Amino acid sequence: MEIARNLENKSSGARVYAITSGKGGVGKTSIAINLSIVLNKAGLKVLLIDSDMGLANIDLMTGVSALHTIEEVIEGKASIFDALAEGPEGLTILSASSGLGRINDMGEERTKKFRNELLKLENAFDMIFIDTGAGISANVVDFIFMADEVMVIMTSEPTAFADAYAIVKVITVEKPSMNVGVIINMSRNEKESKMLFDRFNEIVKKFLEKEIEYHGSVALDKAVADAVMRQIPLALYAGKSSSMQSIRKIARNMLGIENTKQRTIFNR
Numbered sequence: 001m002e003i004a005r006n007l008e009n010k011s012s013g014a015r016v017y018a019i020t021s022g023k024g025g026v027g028k029t030s031i032a033i034n035l036s037i038v039l040n041k042a043g044l045k046v047l048l049i050d051s052d053m054g055l056a057n058i059d060l061m062t063g064v065s066a067l068h069t070i071e072e073v074i075e076g077k078a079s080i081f082d083a084l085a086e087g088p089e090g091l092t093i094l095s096a097s098s099g100l101g102r103i104n105d106m107g108e109e110r111t112k113k114f115r116n117e118l119l120k121l122e123n124a125f126d127m128i129f130i131d132t133g134a135g136i137s138a139n140v141v142d143f144i145f146m147a148d149e150v151m152v153i154m155t156s157e158p159t160a161f162a163d164a165y166a167i168v169k170v171i172t173v174e175k176p177s178m179n180v181g182v183i184i185n186m187s188r189n190e191k192e193s194k195m196l197f198d199r200f201n202e203i204v205k206k207f208l209e210k211e212i213e214y215h216g217s218v219a220l221d222k223a224v225a226d227a228v229m230r231q232i233p234l235a236l237y238a239g240k241s242s243s244m245q246s247i248r249k250i251a252r253n254m255l256g257i258e259n260t261k262q263r264t265i266f267n268r
């Protein structure tokens with residue numbers, strides 16, 4: 001693929017983020033796509049991986065159809081470079097499955113294989129986002145542990161709060177050193193969302209003895225659903241919308257953080 005040939009070598013490795021949630025439908029894929037577009041446009045080389053083997057959505061939500069998928073890469077039918085597709089605004093996308101609803105368990109062997117393939121991309125990108133499915137299935141957790149940091153998306157719904165706690169608990173118990181960040185989605189008020197995070201943070205600190213980081217909130221915005229319906233990324237469909245403004249703010253915060261955290265995929 002052209003895009004693979006165009007990848008220059010970089011000196012430092014990609015920082016890998018897993019975007020996850022306890023409860024489903026809280027906005028992981030929307031945030032993953034649009035945050036990736038914003039950061040890619042800011043001049044970073046960003047790869048967005050759709051790891052939702054059962055319900056791959058990124059193709060649908062960006063209008064990009066991949067020639068090869070993660071499944072084919074794992075099965076040795078395609079190289080990881082051949083599976084990279086060019087998405088909106090020059091973003092690079094790697095798709096999980098053909099979206100046929102086939103749920104394939106990763107398992108230890110396949111996870112190892114994919115992790116090795118991912119390492120080949122280490123020097124080609126600045127940031128890699130892995131959009132996961134919801135919940136704490138082994139599949140989701142396997143992808144989370146490929147990342148340097150997990151971003152947990154939650155909303156103000158009590159169920160989303162409880163499920164976010166459950167996922168942070170699983171992560172912390174299995175890998176205490178994992179960096180955990182939180183984004184509050186469908187926010188009606190920035191201050192209230194920060195207060196919600198503060199409450200969440202207190203509970204996590206008290207019961208899990210874990211430090212987590214607040215990335216910010218994304219506004220509740222009808223434009224998000226409209227963009228999904230039209231299969232156009234929000235960043236292109238409504239670049240000036242309130243939700244996009246929040247996503248740009250999160251991106252700016254992340255870039256500030258980036259400079260002080262020069263970890264790579266290798267020293268995880």
Ligand SMILES: Nc1ncnc2c1ncn2[C@@H]1O[C@H](COP(=O)(O)OP(=O)(O)OP(=O)(O)O)[C@@H](O)[C@H]1O
Nearest residue numbers: 024025026027028029030134219220221224225228
């Ligand atoms: N900030 C927002 N404001 C309004 N609606 C939103 C917002 N974010 C997401 N939504 C709505 O929620 C729906 C689900 O979003 P999305 O597919 O991104 O969630 P998800 O967490 O990836 O879901 P899944 O768990 O199924 O993968 C979107 O189609 C959109 O209608």
Ligand SMILES: [Mg+2]
Nearest residue numbers: 028029057132
């Ligand atoms: Mg999703």
